Amino acid sequence: MDDDNSIDPLSGDSTWTLPGDYSFFGITDTRDNNILSEFGWNFHPPAPVLDRMDSGGSCGVPEEINPTTSPVPVHSQAGSVENVRDVSISNPLVSTSSSEDRPESSAASGDAASGGQPPSSDTGLLGKVKKKGPKRIRQQRFAFMTKSEIDHLEDGYRWRKYGQKAVKNSPFPRSYYRCTNSKCTVKKRVERSSTDPTTVITTYEGQHCHHTVGIISRFSFRSSRVAWGYCAYNYAQLTIYIKVTDGRLGLHSKLSTKDSSILGITKVRTFDGDALTKKVKVFSLLNCLFILFFQLSDH
DNA sequence: CGGTTTTGACCAGCGC
């Protein structure tokens, strides 16, 4: 695969322009459905499922991270890491546990993190006095890097910015966001890498206890075989559709899963019979965010 | 008008 072009963010909000005749926000196109049925799939969009969110502890309460749902190194497949990078998401930086942070990059070096929501203490403005609560417990965190021109990547949730700080040794500020759901304590930090300004470092902390506001992320990228697609997910199910558009339309893959860290590898065929192997790996992050890498090869 | 962003101040943790 070549990586000529400006790599692209997974986020649908990127500036990328995509082939105009496809919808990225749901398969409403009858052509899509026809394609799916040709491949033996009857499309039904992932129904909003609420049960999942209750399954593990209350909102904002850190759960043990099951190793199987932790981010997996990107290198595991035969494919090159470069490919992964081309797709725009690079290595998951960290995840985990509450107590202590690995100093992995400037991204997650923060300390007094935000973890358990402080019992919003009464603070007067002048002479602010904040009650000292119990020591904050950091919730699980996950950071990853995305090449993107925009800072705030669409992830299906609504966020309210509550702070911004200059970052030491970086010309780029760090922004702090909180999930707008009043019962949800998930936070995220967004900053640009000081070493690679094209890279956005996003760090999530906590676990959503509700589900997304809608279909989520579109992604697109270019490679030797132009590919693009989108994924939709909710707490219980992830469905990915991928089209390979090297001149023809082909819709090849539907994956569904429940709480799987790696969905697997799918083999697909194009319409004209070309054999095309697509390796798809999907990581479930904190049960709420999915990132996918894929790699196309010519057979 | 209500929700969001901006921004300066405050607080906590850490290293020296």
Place this chain on the structure above:
DNA sequence: GCGCTGGTCAAAACCG
């Protein structure tokens, strides 16, 4: 203890 830095608060400004 002090200074530095990250994280948060909350009033004001902004915006749809």
